[in-house]
Amino acid sequence: MSDTAKTDPVIQIDGLRFRYGEGEFELAVPELEVARGEHVAVVGPSGSGKTTLLHLIAGIETPQEGRVETAGTAVSELDDAARRSFRIQRVGLVFQEFELIDHLSVLDNVLLPYRIHPALRLDEATRARAEEIAAGIGIGDRLGRRATRLSQGERQRVAVCRALVAQPELLLADEPTGNLDPGNKDRVVDLLLESAEARGATLVVVTHDHDLLPRFARTVDFTAFQSAPSALTA
Amino acid sequence: MIRAFSFASFVAFLLSCSPPSEAPAPEAATPSSQLRVFVVNEPLRYFAARIGGSHVEVVLPAPSGIDPSTWTPDAETVAAYQSADLVLRSGAGYADWVDLVSLPAARVVDTSAAYRQRVRQRAGTVTHQHGPGGEHSHGELAHTTWLDLQLAILQAAAVADTLVRARPEHESAFRSELAALVADLEALDGQLAAAAQELADAPLLFSHPVYDYLIGRYALNARSLDWEPDAPPTPRQWRDLAAVVHEHPARWLLWEAEPLTEIERALRERGIESVVFDPCGGTPEDGDFLGVMKANVARFEAASTASE
Amino acid sequence: MSGPLYLAWRYLAHHRAKTAILVTAITLIAFLPIGLNQLVSESGRQLAARAQSTPLLVGERGSRLDLVLASLYFASDPPAAMRYAEAERVDASELATAIPLHVRFRARGHSVVGTTLEYLEFRGLRVAAGRPMAVLGECLVGAAAARDLELSPGDTVTTSPETVFDLAGTYRLRMRVAGVLAPSHTPDDEAIFVDVKTAWVIEGLGHGHQDVASPGASSAVLKREDDRVTANASLVEYNEITPENLASFHFHGDLAEHPVSAVLAVPRDEKSRVLLLGRYTAPDEAVQIVEPAAVMDDLLATVFTVRRYVLAAIALVSAATLVVAGLVFLLSVRLRRREIETLHKLGAARSHVALMLAAEVVAVIAVAGALAGVLTWLSGSFGGAAIRAFLLS
Numbered sequence: 049m050s051d052t053a054k055t056d057p058v059i060q061i062d063g064l065r066f067r068y069g070e071g072e073f074e075l076a077v078p079e080l081e082v083a084r085g086e087h088v089a090v091v092g093p094s095g096s097g098k099t100t101l102l103h104l105i106a107g108i109e110t111p112q113e114g115r116v117e118t119a120g121t122a123v124s125e126l127d128d129a130a131r132r133s134f135r136i137q138r139v140g141l142v143f144q145e146f147e148l149i150d151h152l153s154v155l156d157n158v159l160l161p162y163r164i165h166p167a168l169r170l171d172e173a174t175r176a177r178a179e180e181i182a183a184g185i186g187i188g189d190r191l192g193r194r195a196t197r198l199s200q201g202e203r204q205r206v207a208v209c210r211a212l213v214a215q216p217e218l219l220l221a222d223e224p225t226g227n228l229d230p231g232n233k234d235r236v237v238d239l240l241l242e243s244a245e246a247r248g249a250t251l252v253v254v255t256h257d258h259d260l261l262p263r264f265a266r267t268v269d270f271t272a273f274q275s276a277p278s279a280l281t282a
Numbered sequence: 283m284i285r286a287f288s289f290a291s292f293v294a295f296l297l298s299c300s301p302p303s304e305a306p307a308p309e310a311a312t313p314s315s316q317l318r319v320f321v322v323n324e325p326l327r328y329f330a331a332r333i334g335g336s337h338v339e340v341v342l343p344a345p346s347g348i349d350p351s352t353w354t355p356d357a358e359t360v361a362a363y364q365s366a367d368l369v370l371r372s373g374a375g376y377a378d379w380v381d382l383v384s385l386p387a388a389r390v391v392d393t394s395a396a397y398r399q400r401v402r403q404r405a406g407t408v409t410h411q412h413g414p415g416g417e418h419s420h421g422e423l424a425h426t427t428w429l430d431l432q433l434a435i436l437q438a439a440a441v442a443d444t445l446v447r448a449r450p451e452h453e454s455a456f457r458s459e460l461a462a463l464v465a466d467l468e469a470l471d472g473q474l475a476a477a478a479q480e481l482a483d484a485p486l487l488f489s490h491p492v493y494d495y496l497i498g499r500y501a502l503n504a505r506s507l508d509w510e511p512d513a514p515p516t517p518r519q520w521r522d523l524a525a526v527v528h529e530h531p532a533r534w535l536l537w538e539a540e541p542l543t544e545i546e547r548a549l550r551e552r553g554i555e556s557v558v559f560d561p562c563g564g565t566p567e568d569g570d571f572l573g574v575m576k577a578n579v580a581r582f583e584a585a586s587t588a589s590e
Numbered sequence: 591m592s593g594p595l596y597l598a599w600r601y602l603a604h605h606r607a608k609t610a611i612l613v614t615a616i617t618l619i620a621f622l623p624i625g626l627n628q629l630v631s632e633s634g635r636q637l638a639a640r641a642q643s644t645p646l647l648v649g650e651r652g653s654r655l656d657l658v659l660a661s662l663y664f665a666s667d668p669p670a671a672m673r674y675a676e677a678e679r680v681d682a683s684e685l686a687t688a689i690p691l692h693v694r695f696r697a698r699g700h701s702v703v704g705t706t707l708e709y710l711e712f713r714g715l716r717v718a719a720g721r722p723m724a725v726l727g728e729c730l731v732g733a734a735a736a737r738d739l740e741l742s743p744g745d746t747v748t749t750s751p752e753t754v755f756d757l758a759g760t761y762r763l764r765m766r767v768a769g770v771l772a773p774s775h776t777p778d779d780e781a782i783f784v785d786v787k788t789a790w791v792i793e794g795l796g797h798g799h800q801d802v803a804s805p806g807a808s809s810a811v812l813k814r815e816d817d818r819v820t821a822n823a824s825l826v827e828y829n830e831i832t833p834e835n836l837a838s839f840h841f842h843g844d845l846a847e848h849p850v851s852a853v854l855a856v857p858r859d860e861k862s863r864v865l866l867l868g869r870y871t872a873p874d875e876a877v878q879i880v881e882p883a884a885v886m887d888d889l890l891a892t893v894f895t896v897r898r899y900v901l902a903a904i905a906l907v908s909a910a911t912l913v914v915a916g917l918v919f920l921l922s923v924r925l926r927r928r929e930i931e932t933l934h935k936l937g938a939a940r941s942h943v944a945l946m947l948a949a950e951v952v953a954v955i956a957v958a959g960a961l962a963g964v965l966t967w968l969s970g971s972f973g974g975a976a977i978r979a980f981l982l983s
Contacts, residue, residue, distance in 0.1 A: 108935055129939065136937030147932040151604035152597075163593035164938035194604075354837045357768065360724035364707065382726045382839055384785040386707045388687060 056084040058250040064114035075100050077273045087251045089261050092270025098254040102220045106139045107131035119217055136165045140211030142221035146203045148195040155191040158209045178213045185209050201232040219244050221253045320366035322377035323350045323563050325428040328571035329441045333459045337452050346565040354379045374401040376425035393440040397433050402494045426561050430495035431471035435464050473579045477586040485532040505530050511541040534585050557585045598949035616958035619908040621965045628969050630897045632977050634890045641886035646855040651878045658885045661691050661852040663777045664701035668694040671849030680855050685862035689854040692789035697749045700735045703781045704789025720769030726788050727831025728768040734779035736770040749792050763792045764830040775978050790848050798839035
C-alpha cells in the first residue's frame with residue numbers, strides 16, 4: 049500500500065466478490081486503494097472484469113461480497129437511489145463507446161446529467177461552465193451541432209466534457225482510446241490527465257493498451273486479482 | 283416550422299371562407315290603405331275607379347291616344363305591373379302581351395270569366411301554318427267585349443267582386459257604386475237597343491272589324507271595312523266600297539274616330555254619312571269611358587232617327 | 591422545462607417525420623368520426639331544411655326521390671313531364687297556391703328553372719341587382735350562378751343543347767339577364783330562373799317569327815289561299831327575344847297541355863293540406879303528390895344507417911392504427927436500449943426514463959388531440975358553408 053493511499057484514499061476496496069446473475073463471470077478484488085489526486089491506469093486482458101470494476105466503484109453495480117468505498121462513501125451499502133445520487137454528483141464517467149445521445153446537440157449531451165437527476169440544478173452558471181470546459185477541450189464551436197455529425201475524436205471530447213461538467217472528484221474512464229486512431233489516442237489521454245490535474249480530481253483509466261501506461265503515475269495490473277470464468281450454467 | 287406554417291395557411295384559408303350568414307329575410311310587404319290596381323284598357327280603368335273610389339288607385343300605363351290592344355309594354359312597365367296589388371285582364375285575348383310577361387298569377391284576374399262562352403271569333407282573321415305545328419292564327423278572338431253592354435255589366439260585376447275580395451271591409455261601398463254603374467250601363471244599353479230597333483234591318487258599315495259585340499248584341503245588319511279615319515281611301519278601296527254598297531246599301535259608316543273632312547265629303551257624295559262610335563279602348567283625350575259611350579249612343583240615336 | 595419533458599421534446603423534434611406521421615394518424619383517428627358525424631348531421635340538416643320548407647309537390651307518377659331531388663335541389667335528371675293543367679287543378683281546388691316548376695334545361699352547367707314570380711316570394715328570394723324577369727326571354731340569375739358565369743343585369747346567357755346532336759330539338763335561346771338574386775345559401779343560388787312560358791319557348795312550344803303577311807317574309811311563303819298562308823322552314827324564327835320582336839312571340843295549342851316537371855303546392859292551412867293530399871289517392875290517378883320532408887327523412891334514415899357502418903369501420907381502423915402506433919413505440923424503445931442504458935449508468939432513475947418515454951407518447955397524443963380539436967372547431971364553424979357549397983355544386 050502506497051503512502052499516499054494511506055493518507056486520503058478516494059477508492060477503497062476490501063474483499064470484493066461479484067458475479068452477474070447465477071453461475072456467470074466472477075470478479076474478485078481482495079484489496080485496492082487509490083489515493084486522492086492519483087492518476088491510475090488499470091490494465092488487463094479483455095473480459096477480465098475491468099469495466100465491472102469501474103461500475104462497482106461508481107455504484108452502478110453492487111458486489112455480492114466485500115465493501116467498496118468511493119470518495120468516503122460506502123457505495124456498496126447504499127440503495128439504488130442513493131447510489132445514483134452519489135454517482136451523478138461525485139463521479140464523472142467516460143464510457144468505452146462514448147455513449148452520446150445521437151439526437152441531442154453537443155451542449156445537450158454535455159448537460160445531460162443535469163436533466164436526469166434532481167440533485168443537479170441546471171442554471172446559467174452551469175451553462176457557462178459547460179461552455180468554458182467545452183472551449184477548453186476544443187469543442188467550443190461545436191456546441192450546437194448534433195452528436196452524430198462529429199468525428200470520433202470530437203465525440204470523445206464531448207464525452208469527457210460531459211464527465212467534467214458536474215465537477216466530480218473522481219473521473220472513471222473505460223477504454224477511452226479504444227475506438228480512436230493513434231493521434232487521437234494521445235490527445236484524449238492528455239486531455240484526461242490535464243483535466244484531472246487541473247481540477248485536482250482522481251483519475252482511473254481502464255485500458256488494454258500498454259503503450260499508454262508510462263503516462264500514468266501508477267498502473268494496476270488486473271491479472272493480479274483472482275478472477276476466473278465461472279462454469280456455464282446447465 | 284414547416285408544420286407550423288402549413289397549419290397557419292390552412293387556418294387562413296378556412297378563415298377566408300365567409301361564415302354562414304342568415305338568408306336575408308324577405309322584405310315585409312307594407313300594405314298601403316289604397317289598393318293599387320293596374321288595368322289593360324279604359325273600360326276596366328273606368329269600372330275600377332268608379333267602383334273602388336278613394337279606396338283604389340287605378341293605373342292604365344298605355345299612353346293616351348294609343349290603342350292598348352296593340353300596345354306592348356316594355357320591361358320596365360311590366361315591372362310596374364308586377365308591383366300592383368291587382369292586375370285586371372279584359373279577357374277574350376285582349377292585351378295578349380300578358381301571355382308574354384311574368385306577372386304574379388295570384389294577383390292577375392280575368393274579368394271575363396263569367397262570359398267566356400260568349401266570346402266571339404274575330405271576322406277576317408288571317409291564319410297561317412308553318413312546320414309541324416299545323417295551322418294557327420294570331421289574335422283570332424274579338425276582344426271589344428264591352429261594346430255589348432250586358433257583357434260590360436258582367437265585367438263590372440267581376441271587377442267589384444275582385445275589389446271586395448281584396449278589401450272586404452269596403453264591400454258595401456263597392457256594391458253601392460257597382461249598382462249605380464250598372465244602372466248607367468243598363469240605361470245606355472236600353473237606349474242602344476231602342477235605337478237599333480228603330481234602325482230595324484237598315485244596312486250599316488263599320489270602318490274596322492272591331493264592333494263584333496255591338497253588332498251581335500243589337501242585331502245590326504252590318505259589314506266591316508278596313509279604313510283608317512285619317513288616311514284617304516285608295517281608289518281600290520273606293521271600288522271595294524262600291525261593290526259592298528251595291529249588295530249592302532248602307533247609308534251610315536260608323537268610324538272609330540272623326541274621319542278627315544275630305545273622306546266625309548267623299549262619302550256624302552256617295553250617299554253615305556259618317557258617324558263616330560269610339561270603341562274607347564284607350565284613355566280618351568277628354569272625359570272617360572261612360573262619357574264617350576254616352577256620346578256614342580247619342581250619335582247612334584241621331585243616326586237611327588235620321589234613317590227613318 | 592423539466593428534464594424528462596425537455597428530453598422528450600428533443601427526441602420528437604429530431605424525429606420529425608416519425609412524429610408527424612404519428613400525430614397525423616392520431617389526429618385522423620380522433621377527428622374522422624367527429625368530422626363524419628358533423629358532415630352527415632349538417633348535410634342532413636340542410637337537406638331536411640329545404641324539404642321541410644316545401645309543403646307539397648305534385649308530379650308525374652314515378653320515383654318520389656327523383657321528383658324531390660329534381661324539384662328542390664335541381665339535381666338528378668328531370669322527372670317525366672306532366673301537363674300544366676295539373677297546376678291549374680291545384681289552383682282551382684282553392685286549397686293551395688300552385689307554383690309550376692320546369693327543370694328540364696340547363697345553361698352553361700346551371701339548371702334553368704321555369705316557374706312563376708310566386709316562387710321568389712315563397713322561397714324568400716331577394717333581388718340584389720336589377721329586377722325580377724318581366725318579359726319572355728328574361729332570366730333572373732342565382733347569386734352563385736351569376737358569380738360563376740360572371741353575369742350581371744344586361745348580360746345574356748344562352749341555353750345549352752340537350753344532346754350533342756340536338757339539331758332539330760329544343761331552342762337554344764339567348765336569354766337576357768334582368769337581375770341577380772342575393773345569396774340564399776340554398777340550391778336557388780346555382781339556378782337561372784325564367785318564367786315557365788320562357789321554358790316553353792326553349793322547348794319549342796312557343797316562338798316568334800316574321801309576320802307571314804309582311805313583304806320581308808315573302809320568300810318564306812309557299813302559298814296563300816284566302817285567309818290561309820303556308821310558310822316554309824326558311825321563315826326566320828328568333829332565338830333571342832328582344833323588345834322589337836317580343837310581340838311576334840306566341841304559343842301553339844292549349845297552354846294547359848304544355849309540360850311542367852312538377853308543381854309546388856303551398857296549402858292555405860293544415861286542413862287544406864290534408865284535403866289536397868286526399869285528392870290524389872285514386873288508383874288511376876296519373877300524378878302523385880308527395881311530402882318532400884317525408885321523402886328526405888327516408889333518404890336520411892338510409893344515410894344515417896350507412897353512417898353507423900362507416901363509423902364502425904373507422905373504429906376498427908382506428909383500433910388497428912393505435913395498435914400499430916403502440917408497436918412503433920415499443921420497437922422504438924427497443925432501438926433506444928443503449929440510450930436508456932446510458933441514462934441509467936449516468937444516474938437516471940428508471941422512473942425518470944419511463945417519464946421521458948411517457949412524455950413522448952403524451953406529447954404526440956396531446957398535439958394530435960389539439961389538432962383534432964381545432965379541426966373539429968373549424969369544421970363546426972365553417973363546415974356548414976362548405977357543405978352548402980358541395981351540395982349546391
